[in-house]
Amino acid sequence: MENHRIPGLIEVIKVSDPEEIRALSLDPRVDRKFLAFRPLLNGLLLRKVLKALSFGGKRFPTMRPRGDADRAHDQDALWERLNERAATVRLGEEGLDRLAEWVKGQRADRELGILVQQTVGRLFVDSYIADAESWAAAMTLDAAPRPKGILTTISWRLTRKVSRAKALLAAKVNGDLAGVHGTGVALHNIVKGFREMQTLHGNISKRLATTAEAAATHCLIAPATILRQATSAGEIAGCPFHKNAIFVLELSEAHKHADSNDLVFLEQSWSRCPAERWVPALFEGVWRRASTVSQETVD
Ligand code: HEM
Structure with missing residues (x-):
């Protein structure tokens, strides 16, 4: 854990150790309230991220605090609904054919994003x-909240482009912000996962030796980073922090460690992803579909 602090200017703590991330994701002193915009650079970073990940005056669910009852209710309801879908998608239903064809290299590279977004x-x-x-x-939405280039907040053209992107995505899901997050932000990790799958599937000996469950695990890609803010001063793992310090939890870095698959969806945390079962089920289903059809072609 590394605290980058210049008093009055910035306090950002980067965390990439799996145990430390697990502890912080449960720590009540560290939340997504995001109410304090100081010190200066912390404020600029938070304003940029909140502006990108809000629509119609409301924050996306991934930017809402632990104690937000509507967030927690919607998270549970979506989790239940997606788990029901996971049970059938895992089997490799016909609707997955186009993704399976992409995995087998039978479709243009540029189609992948569109196929995943539609799914x-x-x-x-x-x-x-x-x-x-x-x-x-x-x-556009994926690039908008990146911590790099904090000053791009003031670019009027970029702001308008991001607003138009969110309006388009929101209209397609009747304004459901979990839907905007899924089709505008989270899907990029699924796209990266399918790229891994295509490489695995292209190697015949590895393909034959890989079960659908193992293929799905292989394709899990964690978000690069997620943010938290300290609601009080304290110390964790020997690292002191002040109130309002920003924690950058580097999930993809942490996921390089062994036994860290729980970090991909932060499944032990109050903020666990509602798609934690559906996404692996989708990978399993597409792998099954791609492998079954490949087998038939071989026969
Ligand atoms: C590979 C794909 C995905 C990964 C790796 C992933 C990962 C995560 C992680 C780590 C969080 C916790 C964020 C935090 O604690 O601040 C999260 C939250 C969330 N994810 Fe996902 N996700 C994926 C796909 C999806 C999809 C497809 C959807 C929508 C269908 C979705 C909807 C959500 C929502 C609504 C939350 C906020 C939960 C809450 O705190 O109330 N995710 N996701």
Whole structure:
């Protein structure tokens, strides 16, 4: 754990150790209230991220505090709904054919983002159709909250581009902000996962030796970072911190350690991802579909 602090200017603590991330994700002194915009650079970073990950005056669920009762209720309801879908998607239903074809290299590279976005979008609206424009909106939204280039907050053109991207994505899921997060932000980790799957599937000996469950685990990609803010001063793992310090939890770095798959969806935390079972089930289903059809072709 590393505290980058210049009094009055910045206090950002980067955390990439799995045990420390687990402890912080449960620590009541560290939350997503994001109410304090000081010291100066902490404030600029938070304003940038909150502006990008809010729509219509409301924060995305991933930016809302632990104690927000509506957030917790919606998280549970989505978790239940996605788990029901996971049970069937895991089996490799016909609807996964186009993704399976992409994994087998039978579809253009550029189609992947659109295929994944449509699959996630259909969790929210049965008739969701993704296209090049909605995928471009997801790319815009993905880049918007990056901690780098804090000063881009003041670019009027970029602000308008991000607002238009969110409006487009929101309209497609009837304004459901979990849907905007899924089809605009979270899907990028699924896209990266399918790229891993294509490489694995392309190696025939590895393909034959890999079960659907193992393929799904192989394709799990954690978000690069998530944010928290200290609501009081304290110390954790020998690292003192002040009130309002920002914690950057480096999940993808931590996921390089052994036995860290729980960090991909932060499944032991109050903020666990509602898609923690559905995403691996999707990977399993597509792997099964791709492998079954490959087997038939071989026969
Ligand atoms: C590989 C894909 C995905 C990964 C790795 C992932 C990972 C995560 C992680 C680590 C969190 C916790 C964030 C935090 O603690 O601040 C989270 C939260 C969340 N995820 Fe995912 N996610 C994925 C896909 C999805 C999809 C497809 C959806 C929507 C269908 C989704 C919806 C959400 C929501 C709504 C939350 C906020 C939960 C809350 O705190 O109330 N995620 N996700």
